Each structure stands twice: as structure tokens, then as C-alpha cells.
Amino acid sequence: MKIIIGTRGSKLAMWQAHYVAERLTRGGFEPEIIKIETKGDKKQDVAIAEIGTRGVFTEEIEAHLQRGTIDMAVHSAKDMQSELPDLFELIAFTEREKVNDVLVSLRHDINLEDASRLWVVGTSSARRRALLQYYYPHVKLVEMRGNLQTRMGKLEAGVCDAILLAYAGVHRMEYTSHIVREFTIDQFTPAVGQGSIAIEATCYLDEDIREKIRQLVNHAETESRLLAERAFLRTLRGGCSVPVFALASLQQNNLELRGGVISLDGKAMIRDSVSGPASAAEQLGEQLAQRIIAQGGNAILDEIRKIQSAKN
Numbered sequence: 001m002k003i004i005i006g007t008r009g010s011k012l013a014m015w016q017a018h019y020v021a022e023r024l025t026r027g028g029f030e031p032e033i034i035k036i037e038t039k040g041d042k043k044q045d046v047a048i049a050e051i052g053t054r055g056v057f058t059e060e061i062e063a064h065l066q067r068g069t070i071d072m073a074v075h076s077a078k079d080m081q082s083e084l085p086d087l088f089e090l091i092a093f094t095e096r097e098k099v100n101d102v103l104v105s106l107r108h109d110i111n112l113e114d115a116s117r118l119w120v121v122g123t124s125s126a127r128r129r130a131l132l133q134y135y136y137p138h139v140k141l142v143e144m145r146g147n148l149q150t151r152m153g154k155l156e157a158g159v160c161d162a163i164l165l166a167y168a169g170v171h172r173m174e175y176t177s178h179i180v181r182e183f184t185i186d187q188f189t190p191a192v193g194q195g196s197i198a199i200e201a202t203c204y205l206d207e208d209i210r211e212k213i214r215q216l217v218n219h220a221e222t223e224s225r226l227l228a229e230r231a232f233l234r235t236l237r238g239g240c241s242v243p244v245f246a247l248a249s250l251q252q253n254n255l256e257l258r259g260g261v262i263s264l265d266g267k268a269m270i271r272d273s274v275s276g277p278a279s280a281a282e283q284l285g286e287q288l289a290q291r292i293i294a295q296g297g298n299a300i301l302d303e304i305r306k307i308q309s310a311k312n
Helices: 011-026 059-067 126-135 148-156 167-172 207-217 220-236 278-311
Strands: 002-007 030-035 072-076 088-093 101-104 120-123 140-143 162-166 179-182 197-202 244-251 254-262 269-277
Touching (some): 002 059, 011 167, 011 207, 101 167, 120 148, 162 167, 269 278
Antiparallel strands (some): 072 197, 244 254
16 A cells, blocks of 8 residues: 655655655555655754744645645654644654763863863754753853754864764764763753654544554554653643753653753753653643643743744
8 A cells, every 4th residue: 555755855854754664664555755845944044943933844744744745744753843733643653762862073072061161062952052051051052953964064164062962863873973972861851752753644544544554653652751741842832942841751550751941041940740650641741731830930931932932
């Protein structure tokens, strides 16, 4: 059975699409992959927050889904907005890769704790920028947009001393030899969904096809973890340009969710955690979000939105 997959055109996005396509092929599908350019790909000379806060890497792909020119879409789960437009749903999540943020460099003498040196670090993530400013206020930050190969080229050109990235993408693109530091999840708690690939479809997708895709691609433990994280993000009305972070872990049937929010300048951060049965994943996400709100999270989020609105 032929099935058409839509994806962004970067080397990493294509890796992800082929990863999913291989699993579908094992189940008798005949996948075809179509590259789709998104507004996040087109505008690489400005920060993500200045492009918009919703659908930066998904809007054009969802338009193809709605028109029926593709049957399903493959995304980095961390790029997915907290609330999908009507008629769309996430039907599967692949098994999660290691979630940590890593520092990538061509030099091995980097020590961010050494405030006597002017270290220049590149990142395009609002969360990573804020966390760097919180833990290492002496570090100079530079905007680092573009696919991983483009960023590595900028690193080689001396634009910065190091780049802060997700381990998953670095590993998949075979740059692990350039990792000089792996941050702990307690210090640099990752973005919601980091390390997993999400499959998106419309609600009109044939039910039998939907279930077959889930059987071939979905990883149940990862799905439970991401349902909790995404409920947390949704309740806070966060997105990929808002420095909200969360990570769920699962031990047997007990799910622990830790998460929080940090101001854009890294000067204020609220963290907390909750735990409970995995069957209540989304309720746990909502519960943690309410705890963050009760501790002043809304004031931080309101200030972030005010700043971002002024830029757009």
C-alpha cells in the first residue's frame, strides 16, 4: 500500500523520515517522501521567536496534509506546537533517543565555569539561551540558525567557540566526536518531546491505516512520557519559542514529571515536579503546570509574550 510522507528538507529531517519509512516498509507499506519548505526554513536570518510562536516548522506541512497531497507528516516532536489546529492529531511517537543537551566544539579546552575567559556559544533555542544565562551569565551568546551542517560550518568559520544542541540530532548526524560536554537533565532540562519523532495526520486518515502505523512506529513508553510533557506545555500555552521545559520518566507504572519555566534573560526560574500513575499522564502534566502557575509562572510567561509581541 502506497503512503506519502511529508517532511522538512534538512538532512536531519530526511534522516527522520527515512527512519519512519523503513518501519512502514516492514509492515507492507510503500512509502514515498516529499520535502516541504516551512517558514522556519525560509527565514534563517532571524530568531525563531521573531518569526512567530506557532507552527514555525509545521504550518506548510499541515497545509499539505489538509489538501491530501501527503498522508502523514514526520516531525521532530520538540517542534510541535502545544495545541494542534482542528482536524490534526499526533498518532505516534518513536522510541526516544537520549534527551540531553550537549556542547559541541572543535576545541577541547572549553570550560564554561571559567569566567576569566570570554566563551562565545551559539544557539537558536530560547530555552537554551535562558538556561545558559542563568548558569553562565558571563558567556556571550550568538544566534545560530540553520540546519546542523550549516551550524557546524559557522563553528568552523569561528563565529563561536561552541554550539549548544540536542544530543539526538548530533548523534543522528554523526557528530558525536565533537561533543565536549553533556549537560545533566537536572541542570538543562530538555524541551518537551526532545529526542523523539512525532507522526502527524488528519482525523480523516483511515482508521485501519492509522492503527497499522501505530503498531509499526509508536513506542508506548515514549508516548506516555510525551503525553504528560505536552499536557504541561499546553496548559502553560508554551511553544518552541517560549523557554518552557519538561521531562517525564517512567519506572514500571509510575510516571515522574519535572518541568518549569525561565525568563528570557535567565534571571528568574521556577521548577517543580509531580508523580503518579502513567495512566494519568495528561492529568499529571496539567497538575504540574498549575503548580508552576501558582508559584508565579504566569508572570514570567506574560513578560515573555509581551517581549515577543513587540518583536513581531
